[in-house]
Amino acid sequence: MSGFGEAGKRGPEVRSDCWIGVELTSQEGLEIDIQSKVAGMYGERIRAQVTEGCAALGLKGARITVEDQGALPFTLAARLETAVRRAGHLPADDYLLPASDSCLRDSLRDRLRRSRLYLPGNEPKFYVNAGLHAPDGVILDLEDSVAPAEKDAARALVRNALRSVNFYGAERMVRINQGEMGLEDLRWIIPHNVHLVLIPKVESPEQVIAVDRRIAALEQEHDLEGPVYLMPIIESALGAWRAYEIADASPNVVALAIGLEDYTADIGVARTLEGTESFWARCQVINGAKAAGIQPIDTVFSDVEDMQGLFDSVVEAKSLGFAGKGCIHPRQIAVVHEAMAPGEAEIEKAKQIVLAFEDAETRGLGVVSLGSKMIDAPVVKRALTTVETAMKIGRLDGDWRETDSGGRPGAHKDGRTVEKGGQR
Amino acid sequence: MSSGKIQLVENAAGRLVPAEINGEKATPYLGVGKFKPTGRKNGPPIRSCADYPTDGDKQVASLKEALQNAGLRDGMTISTHHHLRNGDFVANAVFDAAAELGVKDLRWFPSASFPCQAQQIEYMENGLIHHIEGSMNGPLGDFCTRGKMKGMAVLRSHGGRYQAIQDGEVKIDIAVIAAPTADPFGNATGDRGPTACGLLGFALADSEYAEHSIVVTDNLVPFPCYPWQIQGNNIDQVVVMDSIGDASKIVSGTTQITRSPDRLLIAELTARFCDEAGIVQDGFSFQAGAGGTALSFALFLRDMMRERNIKARFVRGGSTQYLVDMLEEGLTDYILDGQTFDLEGVRSMRENAGHVNTSPFTSYNWHGKGNFASMLDAVVLGATEVDVDFNANVVTHSDGRLLHGIGGWQNCLASKCTILPIPSFRDRIPVLVDRVTTLCGPGELIDVVVTERGIAINPQRRDLTEMLRGSSLPIRPIEEIKAEVEEICGGAAEKPEFGEKVVAAIKWVDGTVIDCVRQVGD
Numbered sequence: 001m002s003g004f005g006e007a008g009k010r011g012p013e014v015r016s017d018c019w020i021g022v023e024l025t026s027q028e029g030l031e032i033d034i035q036s037k038v039a040g041m042y043g044e045r046i047r048a049q050v051t052e053g054c055a056a057l058g059l060k061g062a063r064i065t066v067e068d069q070g071a072l073p074f075t076l077a078a079r080l081e082t083a084v085r086r087a088g089h090l091p092a093d094d095y096l097l098p099a100s101d102s103c104l105r106d107s108l109r110d111r112l113r114r115s116r117l118y119l120p121g122n123e124p125k126f127y128v129n130a131g132l133h134a135p136d137g138v139i140l141d142l143e144d145s146v147a148p149a150e151k152d153a154a155r156a157l158v159r160n161a162l163r164s165v166n167f168y169g170a171e172r173m174v175r176i177n178q179g180e181m182g183l184e185d186l187r188w189i190i191p192h193n194v195h196l197v198l199i200p201k202v203e204s205p206e207q208v209i210a211v212d213r214r215i216a217a218l219e220q221e222h223d224l225e226g227p228v229y230l231m232p233i234i235e236s237a238l239g240a241w242r243a244y245e246i247a248d249a250s251p252n253v254v255a256l257a258i259g260l261e262d263y264t265a266d267i268g269v270a271r272t273l274e275g276t277e278s279f280w281a282r283c284q285v286i287n288g289a290k291a292a293g294i295q296p297i298d299t300v301f302s303d304v305e306d307m308q309g310l311f312d313s314v315v316e317a318k319s320l321g322f323a324g325k326g327c328i329h330p331r332q333i334a335v336v337h338e339a340m341a342p343g344e345a346e347i348e349k350a351k352q353i354v355l356a357f358e359d360a361e362t363r364g365l366g367v368v369s370l371g372s373k374m375i376d377a378p379v380v381k382r383a384l385t386t387v388e389t390a391m392k393i394g395r396l397d398g399d400w401r402e403t404d405s406g407g408r409p410g411a412h413k414d415g416r417t418v419e420k421g422g423q424r
Numbered sequence: 425m426s427s428g429k430i431q432l433v434e435n436a437a438g439r440l441v442p443a444e445i446n447g448e449k450a451t452p453y454l455g456v457g458k459f460k461p462t463g464r465k466n467g468p469p470i471r472s473c474a475d476y477p478t479d480g481d482k483q484v485a486s487l488k489e490a491l492q493n494a495g496l497r498d499g500m501t502i503s504t505h506h507h508l509r510n511g512d513f514v515a516n517a518v519f520d521a522a523a524e525l526g527v528k529d530l531r532w533f534p535s536a537s538f539p540c541q542a543q544q545i546e547y548m549e550n551g552l553i554h555h556i557e558g559s560m561n562g563p564l565g566d567f568c569t570r571g572k573m574k575g576m577a578v579l580r581s582h583g584g585r586y587q588a589i590q591d592g593e594v595k596i597d598i599a600v601i602a603a604p605t606a607d608p609f610g611n612a613t614g615d616r617g618p619t620a621c622g623l624l625g626f627a628l629a630d631s632e633y634a635e636h637s638i639v640v641t642d643n644l645v646p647f648p649c650y651p652w653q654i655q656g657n658n659i660d661q662v663v664v665m666d667s668i669g670d671a672s673k674i675v676s677g678t679t680q681i682t683r684s685p686d687r688l689l690i691a692e693l694t695a696r697f698c699d700e701a702g703i704v705q706d707g708f709s710f711q712a713g714a715g716g717t718a719l720s721f722a723l724f725l726r727d728m729m730r731e732r733n734i735k736a737r738f739v740r741g742g743s744t745q746y747l748v749d750m751l752e753e754g755l756t757d758y759i760l761d762g763q764t765f766d767l768e769g770v771r772s773m774r775e776n777a778g779h780v781n782t783s784p785f786t787s788y789n790w791h792g793k794g795n796f797a798s799m800l801d802a803v804v805l806g807a808t809e810v811d812v813d814f815n816a817n818v819v820t821h822s823d824g825r826l827l828h829g830i831g832g833w834q835n836c837l838a839s840k841c842t843i844l845p846i847p848s849f850r851d852r853i854p855v856l857v858d859r860v861t862t863l864c865g866p867g868e869l870i871d872v873v874v875t876e877r878g879i880a881i882n883p884q885r886r887d888l889t890e891m892l893r894g895s896s897l898p899i900r901p902i903e904e905i906k907a908e909v910e911e912i913c914g915g916a917a918e919k920p921e922f923g924e925k926v927v928a929a930i931k932w933v934d935g936t937v938i939d940c941v942r943q944v945g946d
Contacts, residue, residue, distance in 0.1 A: 015851055016851050045918075
């Protein structure tokens with residue numbers, strides 16, 4: 001048997017990645033040549049890992065060249081496996097590193113999804129620190145950020161990252177490819193601790209159902225508990241038109257996102273900062289999502305230098321009804337969270353309403369009132385959401401009722417309450 | 425004068441260090457603040473003005489002639505300075521001229537060397553230069569690490585250099601001072617001229633203590649060159665060259681802050697730490713260098729200060745446009761400039777009364793009657809490695825190769841709160857380690873390490889630990905962050921294989937030997 005395969009990146013400018021060349025040989029035995037910028041520190045471990053990887057992949061005879069620029073073990077493993085596969089050796093098993101404790105699978109249907117950070121699927125250097133910037137979710141992208149010829153390499157790398165990289169509590173999301181390739185992507189991620197799958201360019205509920213079914217089959221095959229959540233992305237006129245059907249296609253759909261680059265191209269207009277051209281589609285996604293009881297999620301803000309523009313855009317998105325925004329740079333995350341957060345005055349007001357509501361309930365009153373004003377049920381509902389969000393993001397203590405003396409109805413005869421600072 | 429087989433002794437930090445450096449007895453490090461030599465300072469020879477031109481014109485035609493007049497001989501010490509950074513033409517020209525005079529075994533005593541001086545390797549190979557005493561990086565650092573230098577290198581801090589000159593540890597025979605503007609009398613300044621670099625502070629000691637001092641300029645002005653940074657009364661000769669340096673490599677047009685999100689995170693955490701530690705108060709002081717992370721730290725502080733209407737009394741540092749903006753906006757009363765990194769810094773030095781020229785004498789010198797550096801409320805510094813005892817390395821990487829100079833780093837450790845904002849690892853190279861490869865700064869002087877994965881407070885600083893209790897900042901034991909880094913990198917790093925030969929001695933700020941660098945490779 002003979003054949004040559006290579007994977008990864010080489011050259012002095014490469015960081016945290018490696019290049020591996022594998023030449024299959026007819027006689028048994030591994031010939032391993034390693035050049036590494038960390039040879040003095042990890043040379044022996046790199047050699048041991050290559051040997052272990054070849055054993056796991058059932059490769060007995062090969063000449064292997066490693067040019068390493070400080071690749072971490074999960075990257076080295078992915079590059080080796082991809083190079084071996086590309087050389088024409090099809091292994092019975094994947095080469096998997098033990099899954100890290102930090103990657104145990106759990107997420108919540110209604111968890112916060114204010115920010116989701118896109119990470120290019122085939123670029124390992126961005127992975128290990130992504131979670132430190134505290135996004136609500138990280139998206140390991142197999143779709144647009146990966147060149148067609150590197151899809152296989154990205155699959156192995158994303159799979160390994162899902163097993164090894166600590167994202168510090170961020171929801172682990174993967175954006176799969178469109179169509180059949182996307183369904184094939186699932187095999188690489190579903191058994192490996194993914195929380196949520198983003199489905200690109202969805203125009204029909206059937207696309208969602210196809211993904212959902214394939215996931216169910218994989219869960220059965222690998223004896224997994226599930227669920228894996230879904231976030232379809234609306235990126236066309238047809239998708240926007242059918243937003244509600246798509247949002248309601250499966251109980252596993254927890255959010256519906258909009259992608260405006262493709263949408264504006266589809267309707268044949270330029271994307272502007274004001275976004276008048278996409279106003280209808282965004283509202284359609286919001287209403288479709290809300291009608292299905294899930295979270296509407298806004299598109300990304302592409303100018304990474306313009307933090308004020310980002311802030312304004314998130315404030316606007318929030319005012320329309322969106323629950324989250326896409327991020328393409330880690331520094332955008334804190335800005336998004338800040339803009340999404342209920343303000344001090346908003347929280348204060350919500351607290352008063354919640355207290356009035358609870359007071360009315362205790363006293364068995366059918367009507368909630370704050371001072372001389374009657375409070376409608378929807379207003380109570382919104383106030384409860386605000387208080388809940390404020391607690392989730394740490395702007396309000398869980399025991400605020402005890403620590404907060406002001407705000408009890410009746411504390412002031414005219415219904416006013418003391419404005420309190422220092423809640424944070 | 426061979427450094428091949430020399431006696432090693434264990435110093436107070438538990439490091440084996442040479443008892444002798446290039447034939448001279450050396451004192452092993454005794455601990456922080458322990459070594460206080462007595463006696464009298466070294467003095468320059470007595471000169472009389474009768475021996476100098478009464479018209480004040482000390483010009484000679486060439487560097488070669490000046491070196492000849494200075495009596496250059498085998499084994500002498502020549503000093504130069506790094507004010508012109510990687511654009512310097514003068515140090516190379518000095519040794520080119522020395523080569524023409526056919527001398528050998530010179531000791532080169534630069535305040536720092538730069539990659540543009542890589543041609544000195546040839547002079548070390550052919551015997552003109554015996555060894556270098558000064559910070560080395562790039563090709564010179566590599567040459568030294570591989571054990572190719574005839575003598576043992578000595579690395580000192582900026583303050584340690586002043587100390588060595590003052591207490592006679594280093595006797596400079598000929599000081600050559602590159603000056604962007606000078607007059608025929610030898611008054612000189614760096615704040616003007618086509619190759620303006622800002623401050624000339626590193627040459628101050630040399631001008632005062634050398635046996636013979638030469639000013640080299642490419643911008644001669646009629647007497648007086650005022651204001652002057654180097655006083656002509658200390659200068660023997662003046663040489664005019666066509667150009668003393670490449671302006672584009674001396675100062676940058678604009679200094680860039682880091683764009684790396686991880687470094688910005690570290691800088692932001694550092695600023696928030698300073699805030700929660702109660703450092704950011706009206707009238708406070710800090711030092712931040714021109715490195716990307718340090719600059720971003722200063723900007724985060726600036727935003728905090730603006731928001732709360734807080735004003736600093738002084739900011740020390742390599743001055744940059746960002747510090748100048750703070751000065752001109754009224755966020756600080758003074759910039760105490762140690763070196764000047766961009767054109768805005770140079771302009772401000774000329775124009776702003778609150779932009780003060782300092783030197784290693786005012787800020788760092790062990791034999792001074794106090795130092796500015798110890799008065800700072802907070803200092804942020806880099807490091808190549810930090811260990812679990814908070815000891816830090818700034819000269820070698822984990823592979824044992826000399827890569828950086830000490831600069832003012834050791835001297836700044838004297839501040840009230842020394843913070844190292846550093847990544848916990850670079851690619852697959854852990855920065856947090858069990859034991860630093862080369863000890864440059866004792867852990868007892870390093871108060872806080874801020875990484876992207878958490879902030880470690882030195883357990884000796886109980887006051888800081890107490891103050892930050894209950895903070896929302898990610899405060900963690902240093903061992904815990906190190907363990908996380910090792911998990912990411914796939915275990916602790918193997919140690920490099922060192923040769924027997926000691927290639928460089930690392931001095932502590934007081935002149936004692938805190939550690940040494942062994943040969944690696946070849």
